[in-house]
Amino acid sequence: MAQLDLSEILDTVPYAVFIKDSQHRWVYGNAAFRELIGDDFLGKDDRDLFGEEQVQVFWREDARVFAGEESLNEEEIGENRFAITKKVPFKLPDGTTGLLGIIIDYIATSSGELDKKVPAVDLGGFEPQMTALKRRLEEALREKNLAIEVAYTDAATGLRNRHGLEADLARQIAVADQTGRPFALALLDLDNFKRINDRFGHAAGDEVLKVIGRRLKEIPSVISVGRIGGDEFAIITEKIDQTDEARNERLERLRQIIFRPIFAGDRELQISGSAGVCIYPADASTGSELLSRADMALFSAKRSDQFSAKIFDSATLVAYQRRIQIEEKLPEAIRNGDIVPVYQPIVSSTTRRAVGVEVLARWRNEDLGLVSPDEFISTATDIGVIGKLDRAIFSQAMHDTRAWLENGQIDFVSLNASPMDVVSPGYAADFLRRLKEAGISPDHICLEILESSIVEDVSSARRNLGKLRDAGVEIALDDYGTGYSNLRALLDMPLDKLKIDKSLVWGIEKDDKVLDLVISLVQLGRALELTTVAEGVETNAQSAFIEGAGCPELQGYLFCKPQSRAALDEWFATQAPAAEGSGESLKSPV
Known part of the structure; x- marks a missing residue:
């Protein structure tokens, strides 16, 4: 006006x-x-x-x-x-x-x-x-x-909003063109911000945003800071470190500055995040291109460790373009049944015989080649089709595994539940209905959940898992030892099994501290009356360490890679009868 x-x-x-x-x-x-x-x-x-x-x-x-x-x-x-x-x-x-x-x-x-x-x-x-x-x-x-x-101002933080940041970006490009001095655009995304809002309220969430914004503005050489999404910040900075070592040192200093604990009322909140960085004019020639390529770098960083920072490069662009292709092709692949179940045995540590199988998924596309589960499962979660993927795999898996259960070749089938499903109202009833339609008893099913499923909505997760467990379904906490490793979750959730993450299993031969940690987890499981399962066992030495720790169930390439139904039928045929406790080792045909 x-x-x-x-x-x-x-x-x-x-x-x-x-x-x-x-x-x-x-x-x-x-x-x-x-x-x-x-x-x-x-x-x-x-x-x-x-x-x-x-x-x-x-x-x-x-x-x-x-x-x-x-x-x-x-x-x-x-x-x-x-x-x-x-x-x-x-x-x-x-x-x-x-x-x-x-x-x-x-x-x-x-x-x-x-x-x-x-x-x-x-x-x-x-x-x-x-x-x-x-x-x-x-x-x-x-x-x-x-x-x-x-x-141009974000009402919640007083920082620039997206429009303001874009205006600042245009001005800085003009300055760089006149002076010849490059600058960087960084996008910072906070981890698990929704969890903070859900657990502590929006007032706590707003305080986190304000504090992070102030800390970013106080960093020397920062030209402009904007909040351009719910928990996403954009930072224009003029100083560019030229060597990888200098960049890494600076990123570590920034991590210490930005992610100090934040106090919201009497609560101390631990904050982490990821960052993607793009440099003008080396990586982009316009403001929109800078934002796009910094976002590509951020996407790559978020797939790495906590507070990973990724600087845009050609590999980032290739990975992002592949991700876009996966997003485009994934819904059709689910509809056409191109993503198929494969099965990996879970064996007894005393008999080395299969006690169950975990249902996994594989996708081979003529344009993309073999798409790893890490790629398509994370994409399915992000674009909201993980539920459809789970149901498609469930249907085929129940058909394939029914004969193994009826023949006594396995005692249970282990399925992975998506975080979205675990907290969805009515999930337990729907899951039990589908089991009934497939003719599979709930006491032959183990449902594997991630710890992130729990922390997003504890009450909903507890409600769904409790109903499933009451019906006879076993509940396993997957990949324990990474992520939050929240001991409270082991006490509060209705659990039957604890799966030790493969990253710990792989480390036990090289690091005594890792071995001590694995032994402690097995003892913790025993104290809580949880069956422990070691994932990713690949060598006889790892197997010996795990068995020595008293872990009752093992899973990994040492015994069998994930196989199609036909290939696993052949594997089952190689299992000669073995006396309980004989420790006879069976080799995989692959």
């Missing part, structure tokens, strides 16, 4: 009015000025329209005005054309001093010289109008500036 009022004021003035910045560039001209000069003047200076002699006269008068004086001068503005121009100092929206010019009278002569006998312009009645106009213009510009500031 302020911009509209300003235009209305200027266009109703019966004089040609213009505004210049301190570099002599025109930044505004009203309708009368445009009629006199033409439309192509914004951003240009006098040199673009007038000769050198005229420019020297104009700029001599401009200099007086920039110094705080007023000017009234007769100026030649074209062949046989003269203007009597009043110029006064004028504060621009960015706080710098420009000038406001008004062409009071315009004279055209046939001789090419101004007739000195032309009566002097009577300014007696004009000066009050000039003063009033200047005041109204400055007020309108202040209102406009305030409106822009409000439109």
Whole structure:
């Protein structure tokens, strides 16, 4: 509205009015000025329209005005054309001093010289109008500036919002183009921010956003900070570290600054996040391209460790393009049954015979090749089709495993539940209904959940898991030893099994502390009456360590890779009868 009022004021003035910045560039001209000069003047200076002699006269008068004086001068503005121009100092929206010019009278002569006998312009009645106009213009510009500031500011944090950040980005690109100095754009995304809102309330969440914003603004060399999403920040910074070592050191310092504990009331909140960085002009040539490529780097970082920071490179672009292809092809692959179940045995540590199988999934696409589960499962979760994928795999798996259960080749089938499903209302009833339709008893099923499923909505997770367990389904906490490793979850949730993450199993041969930790987890499971399962067992040494720790169930390539139904039928056929406790080792046919 302020911009509209300003235009209305200027266009109703019966004089040609213009505004210049301190570099002599025109930044505004009203309708009368445009009629006199033409439309192509914004951003240009006098040199673009007038000769050198005229420019020297104009700029001599401009200099007086920039110094705080007023000017009234007769100026030649074209062949046989003269203007009597009043110029006064004028504060621009960015706080710098420009000038406001008004062409009071315009004279055209046939001789090419101004007739000195032309009566002097009577300014007696004009000066009050000039003063009033200047005041109204400055007020309108202040209102406009305030409106822009409000439109560009995030209400929750006082930082720039997306529009404001994009404006700052455009300005910084212009500065970089003029000075030749590169700059960086970083996108920072907080981990598990929704959990903070859900557990501690939106007031705590708002406090986290404000504190993180303040900390970012206090970092030396930061030019602008914006909040451009719910828990996503954008940072424009001018300093670029050239070596990998220098960058890594700086990132570690930033991590320590940004992610210090935050106190919301009497609660101490631990915060973490990931960052993606893009450099101008090396990685992008426009603001939108910078944002896009920083987002690609952020996506890559979020797939890594907590507070991983990724700088955009060609590999990032390739990975992002592959991700887009997966997103596009995944829904159709689920509908067509292209993603198929495979099965990995879980064996007894004492007999080395299969006691169950875990249902996994594989996808091979003619364009993408073999798509890893890490790729398509995370994508399915992000685009909201993980439930459809789980149900499709469930249906086929129940058909495949029924014979193994009936023949006594296994005691249970282990299925993975998505975090989204675990907290969904009605999930337990729907799961039990599908089991009944498949003709599988609940006491032959183990449902594996991730700890992240629990922390998102503890009460809903407990309710669903409790109903399933009451019906006979075993509940296993998967990948324990990574992520939160929350001991409270082991006490609060209705659990039967604890699966030790493969990253710990792989470390026991090299690090005594890891072995001690695994032994402690097995003992913890025993104390809580939970069956422990060691994942990722690949060597006889790992198996011996795990068995020595007293872990009752093992899973890994040492025994069998994930197989199709037909291949696993062949594997079962290789299992000769073995006495309980014989410890006879069976080799995989792969």
